[in-house]
Amino acid sequence: MVNELKSSEVDVCALTDLNENAGTAALIDERQIALFYVKKTEQVYALSNYDPFSEVNVLSRGIIGSIGDELVVASPIYKQHFNLETGQCLEDESVCINAYPVKIINGRVVVGTNS
Template identity: 55%
Template structure:
């Protein structure tokens, strides 16, 4: 059985932006797409730029993939899988996220 942990309110994330939250001792970048309740969560640490900055990246899409562009060197990370499109060895952890009663929750 999956255990879910509340990390913030959906309204804490402006549409098409990201925020950083602490989850089980790790920085996690949370992204809200459009005005919807769709939220993605990946590790906040950019393995190429070597800094916790992905939550400050630009959200967009490449083909049918939702991505965030790192604010440092502009690599794109897939919001669903954490894969780096330019360098598959630089992937970040992807977390299962959901919205329940206006609260963003991550699977533990």
């Protein structure tokens, strides 16, 4: 398994460690990352856990949903929506949080750290 990872990738957890259709916080290289496992698409998304509007690490506690065709997480504090793929805030185009690439390797969640 270790040989399959690039130096910019981190094995975070088993896919079965994540709750379906909910967020989970992880600490990667001293950064809080919010992981979201969307069961319907069988995909895991990773965003910064930091909510720039409330200035606290809470996005992993947000609610997953969709607006139009976009999968989003709603901040639990002020309810701004962030695109799960890009980190773009839907209510304020000037705000975008870090989004990280994720892949599943042998049932493990691997997050790219170059963002």
